[in-house]
Amino acid sequence: MRPRAGRRQARASRIAALGSAELARRIDTAVNRRAGLTDSAATDAVRLVHDAADGAAGLVIERWRDVLVVQVHEDRFSSPLDALREVLRERFDAWNVRAAYLKRFVRDRAHADASTERLHRDPQPWIGESVEPAITIRECGARFLVRPYDGFSVGLFLEQRDRRRRVRELACDRRVLNLFCYSGGFTVAAALGGSPGVTSVDLSRRYLAWCRENLVANGLAVEPHRFYASDVFEFLRRAERQSLRFDLIVIDPPTFARMRRPKRVFRFADDLERLAAGALRILEPDGLLLCSTNDRTMTHERIERAFRDAAAPRRCEVVDRPPLPPDFAGDPDYSKSVLLRVK
Ligand SMILES: C[S@@+](CC[C@H](N)C(=O)[O-])C[C@H]1O[C@@H](n2cnc3c(N)ncnc32)[C@H](O)[C@@H]1O
Incomplete structure (x- = not known):
């Protein structure tokens, strides 16, 4: 044996x-x-x-x-x-x-x-x-710089491909705000779609530089666009004080992130309501808002409720729930996205 x-x-x-x-x-x-x-x-x-x-x-x-x-x-x-x-x-x-x-x-x-x-x-x-x-x-007529050894992430989230295309279709003549912009996937989409000015916000100066590089890679001028190295909540407070207004806001945050200065954490599930309230204060009447998340615990209903409550008494209607592209088939929980119109 x-x-x-x-x-x-x-x-x-x-x-x-x-x-x-x-x-x-x-x-x-x-x-x-x-x-x-x-x-x-x-x-x-x-x-x-x-x-x-x-x-x-x-x-x-x-x-x-x-x-x-x-x-x-x-x-x-x-x-x-x-x-x-x-x-x-x-x-x-x-x-x-x-x-x-x-x-x-x-x-x-x-x-x-x-x-x-x-x-x-x-x-x-x-x-x-x-x-x-x-x-x-290349992606649907856009170009993106991808860095295969830059850390965990390489510069683009493929699950957002069709949502970037959606933003591109909607951006013409709309002032666009891209919160948590990372390397600027949605910024490039909006600029290619004809936005007269895209404002991109991220904690990281390095990512904002990458965002500018991506605009240049698409033959786009950087000057009409604005870049803020800031905590999103800090930016939202400042934007409201300065009466900045946007016609289309993209919110595609991390599920969880640690901030060094001031030392605190961002957790989508905990910060969603505050994020919704801050964004809606600077969204023009009849404005559009795209909110996406990779938080598997999050439901479309919870996201929609957060924005509906924050919008009241303005009416907030769901335009669409843009689905995942075909290479993510079979895993609908992976990333959710809601396109809203707020009267
Ligand atoms: C998952 S990525 C966002 C993906 C991006 N929206 C896209 O389209 O590719 C998360 C980004 O949020 C930024 N970030 C995390 N916490 C932040 C905060 N409190 N304020 C601003 N940016 C933040 C990070 O630096 C990172 O670039």
Whole structure:
């Protein structure tokens, strides 16, 4: 009879071997399901594998032109990383990609160790040759600079692709405010759509610089637009005092963020009502407001109620709940979005 430890080992390697073939099958199925999306959305940036919705819990693979960014959520992804690397390496030629960068996600990012932080900023990829610090991707006629080794996030949230297009369609002749603008995805969309002036607000000066770079990458002038390095609540108070008014406000905040000065946290679920009240005070009559969130616990109803209550006695109606793009199919809770009109 085989010793107990040996039997356990054999069983483990069987599971690992099976896991790797099954992983490959699921990745291929997910990638095949997205065939044609790059043409229909006129983009070269696609989420190829979306977590449990593609039968690969804890695994997200995004394609940014010819570079892959692979997110592994370690609390849920159980296959060995070496097996995943082999599966991807074998597909490099067929997929026509030149590098893959690995992002290891731990549950609490604030407590990620220094080696994880270094990994996310290392120009040397997990697979392939290192690439330039910023690559330009296309999306529905817009261009965005993506930085594959700039940290956890690379500069664009693909789940917002169709919502950016929506903002672009709505922005003509509207003064637009983009709160929590990050690298300016919605800013670029609004400017391309013909907004005479987009105001972008973010805590980070570095992200505001990225936002300007994205405007320039689209052949747009930076001068008509305004950039504020500020806490959103501080900006909203100042904007009200100065009688600034907007026709379209985009609010796409983080679920949770720590602020260093003053030291406090932003939590969408706790701050939603205050955010709604502040934004509505500077929205013109008959103005539009798009609010999105990645907070899985949040419902459309709760967001809509917060804005309806804050708007009273003005009437606040739901124009639309812009859905997720097809590469996020099967996971409607992932990100919710509401487009409102406030009389
Ligand atoms: C999830 S990203 C927002 C995504 C962005 N709306 C987009 O379209 O790509 C979160 C951003 O909010 C910013 N942020 C977090 N807390 C903030 C605050 N209190 N005031 C202003 N910006 C904040 C961060 O610097 C970061 O750029």
